[in-house]
Amino acid sequence: MVKSETTQLNTVFHALGDATRRQMLLELADGERTVGELAKPFEISLAAASKHIKVLEKAGLIRREVRxxxxxxxxxxxxLAGAHEWLGFYERFWTDRLDALERLLHKEDASQSPYDKEGDDP
Known part of the structure; x- marks a missing residue:
């Protein structure tokens, strides 16, 4: 991975590391919002909301327009596509591991006689 891509990814994950900023992104997924509208659910000042927004802007996750x-x-x-791609590796990793576990459990179940299972009477 190129250094600038790594830096961008670090910035995105830093921005996503805060619950307030994640909620702001959720709000923006429904459409544009003013800084005041983004601040309102958290009962934070406009200055505090602006600091969160600057972090999101630095990560390139939002664009601010002055009207x-x-x-x-x-x-x-x-x-978010870069973050999704990075996380995708780990999704494949866990899916492969869970699929292997499932195969192992099915194989184990198939090798047991019906009376070997706990709670079953002959």
Whole structure:
């Protein structure tokens, strides 16, 4: 992986590491929101919301647009593709492991006689 891609991925995961920012992204998935609208569910100040938004902007996850005196935020999902790809490796890893476990358990069940199972009477 190229260093700039690694840096971008680190920035995205840092931004996603905070529950408030993840919820803000969820809100933005439904459409644009003002900074005030993003702050409201958390009962945080506009300054605190703005700090969270700056982290999301730095990660490239949102875009802020100024309309007169109102700051409107939009979701930019493209950086999530890199995170999804990175996590996909681990999804395949666990899926393969769980599939192997399932095969092993089926093989074990098939090798036991019906009366060997706990709780069954002959």
């Amino acid at each position: 007169w005196r109102t700051h409107v935020c939009h979701l930019e999902p493209a950086p």
